[in-house]
Amino acid sequence: xxxxxxxxxxxxxxxxxxxxxxxxxxxxxxxxxxxxxxxxxxxxxxxxxxxxxxxxxxxxxxxxxxxxxxxxxxxxxxxxxxxxxxxxxxxxxxxxxxxxxxxxxxxxxxxxxxxxxxxxxxxxxxxxxxxxxxxxxxxxx
Amino acid sequence: xxxxxxxxxxxxxxxxxxxxxxxxxxxxxxxxxxxxxxxxxxxxxxxxxxxxxxxxxxxxxxxxxxxxxxxxxxxxxxxxxxxxxxxxxxxxxxxxxxxxxxxxxxxxxxxxxxxxxxxxxxxxxxxxxxxxxxxxxxxxx
DNA sequence: CATAATCCGTAGCCATTGCTACATTTATAC
DNA sequence: GTATAAATGTAGCAATGGCTACGGATTATG
Ligand SMILES: [Mn+2]
Ligand SMILES: [Mn+2]
Ligand SMILES: [Mn+2]
Ligand SMILES: [Mn+2]
Numbered sequence: 001x002x003x004x005x006x007x008x009x010x011x012x013x014x015x016x017x018x019x020x021x022x023x024x025x026x027x028x029x030x031x032x033x034x035x036x037x038x039x040x041x042x043x044x045x046x047x048x049x050x051x052x053x054x055x056x057x058x059x060x061x062x063x064x065x066x067x068x069x070x071x072x073x074x075x076x077x078x079x080x081x082x083x084x085x086x087x088x089x090x091x092x093x094x095x096x097x098x099x100x101x102x103x104x105x106x107x108x109x110x111x112x113x114x115x116x117x118x119x120x121x122x123x124x125x126x127x128x129x130x131x132x133x134x135x136x137x138x139x140x141x
Numbered sequence: 142x143x144x145x146x147x148x149x150x151x152x153x154x155x156x157x158x159x160x161x162x163x164x165x166x167x168x169x170x171x172x173x174x175x176x177x178x179x180x181x182x183x184x185x186x187x188x189x190x191x192x193x194x195x196x197x198x199x200x201x202x203x204x205x206x207x208x209x210x211x212x213x214x215x216x217x218x219x220x221x222x223x224x225x226x227x228x229x230x231x232x233x234x235x236x237x238x239x240x241x242x243x244x245x246x247x248x249x250x251x252x253x254x255x256x257x258x259x260x261x262x263x264x265x266x267x268x269x270x271x272x273x274x275x276x277x278x279x280x281x282x
Numbered sequence: 283c284a285t286a287a288t289c290c291g292t293a294g295c296c297a298t299t300g301c302t303a304c305a306t307t308t309a310t311a312c
Numbered sequence: 313g314t315a316t317a318a319a320t321g322t323a324g325c326a327a328t329g330g331c332t333a334c335g336g337a338t339t340a341t342g
Contacts, residue, residue, distance in 0.1 A: 021330090047320090048320060060320095060321085063321065080319070080320060
């Protein structure tokens, strides 16, 4: 086969990797808004240190990310004040949480023990296309 | 509930995130050795530019990562020479490829179209515990 | 063998996400 | 109210993975 053809064939396989990188780029935002939603729900408010404990990272890491998500209009933060979700952040949180719950329930129904299902679903949720999510929903019914 | 108890409860939920970060840290190595294995198999040899096309990133990004994986004893590289796998790299590649194939076959059997299954499995493969992999294997039988 | 094309390395930039150390603000306790 | 504790912010470092620009090495072409 011609060299060019071989190269094009190789390049054609790059799509899943580009997509995976793109999904990883949105992962932090999704996990953070979901965490803020949960923490407000369970604790009444969400603080930097709550997120720091929730993710097991330093408060500095959280503080920087929260600032970026504030700039992205996903949440609202003021110095030394609790963190709140914007409308946009709330919608993303609800959608991410729903998807996460489906993935978790799916794994459990598939026969995975709860501990592993919780661990695996935390990563898998960000790599599930609408098509795959549909297939999981059908399996759950 | 006491404040301390609440904080411990929050901290307890951090395990999946720590695990997910750890898995993302091994993802590049897994994808690269798998790619080297495939490219040698299909093209006869694996070059920096092959990987650059395969992943759709610049040759500089590939070159830096290849150097790190060389230091980690996963592959063997010399300037301007083709890239080869070490024993350790070959073993990791085989294992990763096997797991990837199972995840892909699983998604297809679940009813996901091939294009989405290929995209999603590229990310999901790195978040599948032995427990989940077993469940997928059982489902395939 | 000389020239052109291709491949690859290096320098240097940016963004993200992890960290420790230290400063400042806010809340709690006395 | 003041001292202490807790929470948060800031400075600055490292690793990783993107990039462009440029130059040197290798290979192909004539
Ligand atoms: Mn989640
Ligand atoms: Mn997650
Ligand atoms: Mn992958
Ligand atoms: Mn992932």
